[in-house]
Amino acid sequence: MKKIALTVLISVISASAMAEGNFYVGADIAKSNYDAITNFKAKNKGMGFAVQGGYEARTSEYFALGAEVEYLKQSGVEYSANMGSISAKSDINVSSVNFNLKPKLYLGNLYLATPVGGAYVMVDGKVDVSAKIMGQTIKVSQKPFSDGFGLTYGAEIGYDIMEQFTVKAGAKKVIAESTTFYAGVGYKF
Template identity: 25%
Template sequence: MNNRLNYIEITDNYMKLLSFLLFIFFSISAHADKSGYYITTNLENSSVTFLGVQTDLDQGYNIKGGYDFPISETFYMSVELEYNNMGAFDYDWADDNEFAKSHIDAHFFGANLKYRAYVFDSDFFITSMFGYGYYYLDMDVNFYLEDGGKGYIANGSQSRSALGLSYGFEAGYDFTEHLALTVGHNIARAIMDGIGYDFGTSYLGLSYKF
């Protein structure tokens, strides 16, 4: 009987100690200062829509670097620079003597302003984001088309660029003081030579805080 009482008392003490340690861990984790410099890299899938046609691009990536400014214990403002290789698209068509081939690369370079909030006194966070910068389209075209007995041929490269605005959201979790997982989605629009280009990007990646 005494052994059973001792076991219950020891177990109860261990549970109290475990509860105390968990309380200390989550308190430190939730209220630790999360400001500072960081770098983020993401894998992404993007699409571009123009003239009413949506084109899905190959898998791309982006690299971001910035600084988090604390507003309160759970709210932060971030300013960052971003390079985004949004991916590429290849088109290849042939019919008898006619053919058309094209290759398009999409890029972005600019700055983002973020507002991040930690939820439920935890290490989970949500972020709203606004971006501004240059969007680039590099295109290689090679075709031969016939119309009314006449043949038209072209072979060359062309680059287009324009300033554009973007907005989106992110969600993530801080695994440690330095490492976080982030998922996000943003949309953007840029006008190039009078034509509107709409970009959509979903991404997943890791962030490292120095």
């Protein structure tokens, strides 16, 4: 057992010593698609963006592991429904701070990555409902959303144009009800 532990320890130390590392920053434009809600129409609003900062350690010719912090502002969504004398409208905006691990498989200058991590998700929105009952209109407005922690995961493809400059595109889930597609650039120091 001690021999196995010693072998693993030496391997980890050797891999860390051999790994080439770079700090990096990145920026993306993003478009989010939100899941449908029964009887509601969804309308996406605008574009979102993301900025990242992190560290990538190249462990071999083919593999790298990155750790990053990311701020993601998703494009918003507006849900609306009209069911006879009752109408409802919801306006939702989502942003998150993500802590990702990003393993990468390099094939020359092309790479495939699977970012996975945790996110603190901030939701801003309200729901407005109006109902016409016996000639009277009753309106109610609520903010039923709450911030919280969640899981983020996705897939990314990128290309190192030069040693320090990268272009990338991918898709990620930050909250269960949306998928965000993005394209961006990165710069390694």
